[in-house]
Amino acid sequence: MSLLKRIGGSTSVIGESNAAHTRSGGGHHEPSKLSGAPRERDDTNFVDIRSRVQNKLSGELDPKLDLSNAAKVRQQVEDIFNTILDSENIVLTRTERTRMFESIAADILGFGPLEILLNDTEISEIMVNGPRHIYVERKGKLTKSDVVFNNDEHVMRVIDRIFSPLCRRCDDSSPMVDARLPDGSRVNAVIRPISLVGPCLSIRKFKKEGITVEDMIRFGTLNREMAEFLSASVRARLNIVVSGGTGSGKTTTLNALSSFIPEDERIVTVENAAELQLRQDHVVTLESRPQNVEGKGEISIRDLVINCLRMRPDRIVVGECRGGEALEMLQAMNTGHDGSMTTLHANTPRDAIARMETMVLMAGMDLPVRAIREQIAAAVNVIVQQSRLKDGSRKITHITEVQGMEGDVVVLQDVFVFEQTGLDERGKIIGQLRPTGIRPKFVEAFESQNIYLPPNIFGYAGERSFF
Numbered sequence: 001m002s003l004l005k006r007i008g009g010s011t012s013v014i015g016e017s018n019a020a021h022t023r024s025g026g027g028h029h030e031p032s033k034l035s036g037a038p039r040e041r042d043d044t045n046f047v048d049i050r051s052r053v054q055n056k057l058s059g060e061l062d063p064k065l066d067l068s069n070a071a072k073v074r075q076q077v078e079d080i081f082n083t084i085l086d087s088e089n090i091v092l093t094r095t096e097r098t099r100m101f102e103s104i105a106a107d108i109l110g111f112g113p114l115e116i117l118l119n120d121t122e123i124s125e126i127m128v129n130g131p132r133h134i135y136v137e138r139k140g141k142l143t144k145s146d147v148v149f150n151n152d153e154h155v156m157r158v159i160d161r162i163f164s165p166l167c168r169r170c171d172d173s174s175p176m177v178d179a180r181l182p183d184g185s186r187v188n189a190v191i192r193p194i195s196l197v198g199p200c201l202s203i204r205k206f207k208k209e210g211i212t213v214e215d216m217i218r219f220g221t222l223n224r225e226m227a228e229f230l231s232a233s234v235r236a237r238l239n240i241v242v243s244g245g246t247g248s249g250k251t252t253t254l255n256a257l258s259s260f261i262p263e264d265e266r267i268v269t270v271e272n273a274a275e276l277q278l279r280q281d282h283v284v285t286l287e288s289r290p291q292n293v294e295g296k297g298e299i300s301i302r303d304l305v306i307n308c309l310r311m312r313p314d315r316i317v318v319g320e321c322r323g324g325e326a327l328e329m330l331q332a333m334n335t336g337h338d339g340s341m342t343t344l345h346a347n348t349p350r351d352a353i354a355r356m357e358t359m360v361l362m363a364g365m366d367l368p369v370r371a372i373r374e375q376i377a378a379a380v381n382v383i384v385q386q387s388r389l390k391d392g393s394r395k396i397t398h399i400t401e402v403q404g405m406e407g408d409v410v411v412l413q414d415v416f417v418f419e420q421t422g423l424d425e426r427g428k429i430i431g432q433l434r435p436t437g438i439r440p441k442f443v444e445a446f447e448s449q450n451i452y453l454p455p456n457i458f459g460y461a462g463e464r465s466f467f
Contacts, residue, residue, distance in 0.1 A: 140392020324363030
């Protein structure tokens with residue numbers, strides 16, 4: 001893609017004064033020496049100047065410039081930028097000069113007004129609801145950002161910049177698209193006519209360093225006893241389903257659980273957008289592919305799950321089950337691929353069972369409900385229920401054993417639960433993660449792997465271990 005297309009063409013105003021103002025760190029800027037206008041007109045004057053500089057700069061840049069070398073491109077942009085200001089006798093304060101250059105550079109090398117949000121390590125999610133309403137999530141709480149786009153076209157240029165390098169497009173023929181940013185962040189775009197408020201973007205940021213189990217204990221997502229139990233469950237090759245709502249932290253928990261997988265095992269991961277950060281050496285990562293503009297070439301999660309069974313995996317990790325692939329996943333768990341893991345959307349462990357039933361039916365197989373439930377009861381050993389609470393905190397609220405069938409019902413038994421006891425003066429939820437005192441039936445699997453847990457982990461004491 002040419003550089004001129006990436007910066008919106010020589011006649012487009014890509015700047016946004018409020019975004020540039022936010023990017024520079026906020027605060028009042030000094031009035032431009034070009035303008036004798038009153039203070040309320042300073043921003044308009046700044047945008048006009050920036051428009052002139054942007055248009056001239058875009059005309060002087062080499063359209064074949066290699067954008068992969070960001071440092072080199074940035075230096076060239078800065079050189080041309082300074083030359084233009086000098087040749088046009090444009091006098092700006094140091095603050096305005098920095099603001100203008102950084103906003104232009106962000107449009108050329110990055111994602112415009114979103115750059116400051118993407119670089120903020122405290123932000124976990126960015127939601128663009130049209131050009132003027134941008135929300136961010138910090139520590140589980142949603143707040144409105146001061147950053148804005150100029151108009152719908154400005155948002156569309158950023159959307160095009162995200163998807164074009166991936167040979168994907170977002171237009172009238174394909175108004176809903178998923179993708180990944182270069183750093184691994186997950187992006188969803190929805191545009192008109194599907195979206196009535198203008199182009200919308202949802203960006204779930206990718207943490208390069210990852211979150212460990214120790215981090216989760218420190219955050220209060222789980223306690224030490226729960227971590228020891230989950231570690232034993234993974235090492236004993238139990239099949240685990242992580243269940244929860246959107247944004248509850250399912251993928252983070254799945255990542256943490258995968259750290260307990262021994263180094264000498266071959267792991268095959270299957271995802272829609274690669275987010276898992278497995279630390280082991282012997283990992284094969286598979287990613288689904290949507291259909292092309294001709295409606296061909298799609299490779300679904302189900303296709304990948306079927307294929308990975310031919311790749312001699314010791315464990316299969318599916319980033320998320322959403323449909324008919326659940327049947328293949330259950331069959332894999334039942335046919336020698338113990339220790340497999342996946343996530344799904346559900347509000348409770350019981351809802352997770354119902355959700356799996358529905359997804360198996362989506363595979364198109366005419367199976368009786370009892371047969372499906374028997375498959376689930378035989379395949380799944382543990383359900384880890386993750387929730388995002390009202391105060392924004394994320395917690396594992398249930399660790400539940402799937403004990404088998406009783407009549408036509410899948411029998412579940414909680415091993416650990418979170419009990420809320422109240423709210424503090426800051427609105428933070430007060431509660432405790434505690435064992436239920438129930439000894440899981442699969443402790444023999446622990447013993448067969450020489451894994452022995454003290455009885456107090458399950459909430460009872462004794463001189464002699466039951467393991």
